[in-house]
Amino acid sequence: MYDVRPNTIIGFHGCELSIRNKLISNPNIIEISKKPYDWLGNGFYFWENNYTRAFQWANDKYDRGEITIPAVLGAVLQLGNCCDFLDSKFTGLIESYYPAMAEEYQQAGKPLPKNLEARDDGHKDKLLRLLDCATIEYMHKSITENYFSDINNKNHSQFKVFDSVRGVFSEGGPAFPGAGIKKKSHIQICIRNLNCIKGFFIPREEIDFPIPL
Structure with missing residues (x-):
């Protein structure tokens, strides 16, 4: 009953500038991550309402030599049936x-x-989440198989395929000595059903407001 997330939210995706520009020009040609x-x-993937973290991510990839020009893509999202x-x-599921x-x-x-x-x-945050990814994909596969089996046999199903996945993560070391607040904590969104992406945009730069008289 409360699984659907109908609210519109803003997501940010850190990437190569050429990829951002391609998605702005051709928003229907989207490659998903399958790592x-x-x-x-x-x-x-998107960082929920977190332009700064998306730009950090793009810059980190630049520092590793994985991209040439870091950029951020904005998106308008509705999460639909969200895990x-x-x-x-x-988490129980x-x-x-x-x-x-x-x-x-x-x-x-x-x-x-x-x-x-x-x-x-250096923070030992276990950034390579092979177990988590495998378990989540196993869940999606099981739900999808059960859904189509029910549809073929009964024309209806109690199983609901997920449009998106959302999670909160603490990482990056303490914000100050002894802190429980981490520097890179964020909410991450994984869109599976691309219909949840309502459109892309190039984020604007913030201006001073109010303007001095």
């Missing part, structure tokens, strides 16, 4: 899928993925 360590599974890990219902996934790995004789430290992360 095995994506924090919230496969999809198109929102800020809601205890959905992902927890319920883990045992079945672990059993499948065991039966196949394969080791479970693990969340790993990134080589350049």
Whole structure:
């Protein structure tokens, strides 16, 4: 009943300038991320209402030589049927899928993925979320399979495929000595159903207001 997130929100995506410009010019041609360590599974990623963090992300990629000109893309989003890990219902849901996934790995004789430290992360935040990504993708696969099985056999289903995934993350070390507040804490959004992206924009620069008389 309360799963749908109907409110319109702003998301920011840190990227290469040429990619931003392509999405502004051709908003229907979108490539989603399918990296095995994506924090919230496969999809198109945004920082929720966080231009600064998106720009930091783009600059970090520039420093690593992965992009040439860092930029930020803005987007207008509606999350639809959202697997929102800020809601205890959905942390309980992902927890319920883990045992079945672990059993499948065991039966196949394969080791479970693990969340790993990134080589350049001095804060030990386990930035490579292979276990999280695998579990989330397992959940999506199971829900989708059950949904289509029900539709084919009964013409209706109690299973609902997720349009998006949302999570909050604390990372980046303390904001000041002894702090529980982390420098890079943020809310991240992973869009799976691209219809949730209502449009892209180039973020404006802030101006002084009110203007002195």
